Amino acid sequence: MHRCSRAFFILFALLCSFGLGTSKQAARAETLFNGTDLSGWHVDVPEQDNAPDVPPSFIVRNEMLVSLGTPRGHLITDASHQNYRLVVQYRFAGKPGNCGVLVHASTPRSLYKMFPKSIEVQMNHEHAGDFWCIVQDITVPDMVKRRGPKENWGITEGKGRRILNLTDGSEKPLGQWNEMVIECLGDEVKVWVNGDFVNHGTHCTASKGQIAIQAEGAEVEFRKLEIESIEKLSDDDAF
Template sequence: MKISLLSLLILMAAWSCKNSAPETQPLFNGTDLTGWHVDVPAMDENPDTINPFIVRNNMLVSLGTPAGHLITDSVYQNYRLEAAYRFAGKPGNCGVLVHASTPRALYKMFPKSLEVQMMHENAGDFWCIVEDITVANMEKRRGPKEEWGITEGKKRRILNLTDGSENPVGEWNNMVIECVNDEIKVWVNGELVNHGYNCTATKGQIAVQAEGSEVEFRKLELTPISEISDSVGSE
């Protein structure tokens, strides 16, 4: 009887752990840049250069210039990242980098990573930055195979699957980036816009770009994923 009761308790504990919801954590605390560090090449020679990443009205704001990245101090693996963002003024370019590692690996600016594009009317494109990924219909979406590459001068852009997923300029967009093992899926406003696999990296830091346009973020939240079955949505 004792052995049976102990076994039952172990099974109940295991079931409880398996079915408990993973804890979502904010990457941005709404107050300051704790947990992040800035990498802006222009600051190397001129320490008085403006920091393009600020906190305003409890939002993280990328001013767009000078160009650079805001990078998490921590490394993450198997997670779902949710970002609420908008171009409040003139639309332009920005992106979220996942699996980031070696700094300034491309054009002495971009860390080795896989970029999920936020550029207006191109949200969800992949850009390979000294890392690579595979998608369906690769030649149609990336161009001639002989021109593919992950460094300067190569075809590093992989087009997303949809048009019209973004909201009008000034309105908030919701982007979900799900990284599980060597797969990356991206949703924009609830619509699956990209799915890649065989990614050459499976973990790394997360980065936000300053790349020419002011972008506001009111949410950057990360939820760990322990199993593939935990993933949101489906194709």
């Protein structure tokens, strides 16, 4: 083969390889919120059972998903997910307060006739990254220090269900956007807040389920809810 032709062929092959790699990378991420409506989600708000005309708990505003905080309840994905990395960008729209992302969600209203069976990753202001066990359980290092006396542990009403994170100092000032990354792989759940590694649980009693957003008293805006399969990632792509 002529030297110039051979060089052109090699360059062409490299460009094609790069293009295919880029497409594969782009195909990994999937948005859970389309910026227009709540397609792919359903609402579970107990107060609406007997009063269907009560105001909505979740709306779309300025291409953002907004949890209005009340009436209290959950916005739940229609689909179940397993082995994934979830990227959530959020901020409190007004006064700071409580909210959370639930992973491995299943049976609705399993706790206090409100919360679906799940592991909650806390977004409560200044406590982002705590775990709350909701009829599911998970283990972390230093369990007594982070969960309290062992005799109080449990996963139902009145039990020690909260597991403290590793740091409360990772959130940005009010009004700024926070990024929470939740990685669920097998029976492990890892959490980062604004790049800080804030929690890691193992031996979770669930490994798949729906994803839910809470309405729990405070108005929260979400501009990104993106999921990608960990199984498709190479070692070079690890977080």
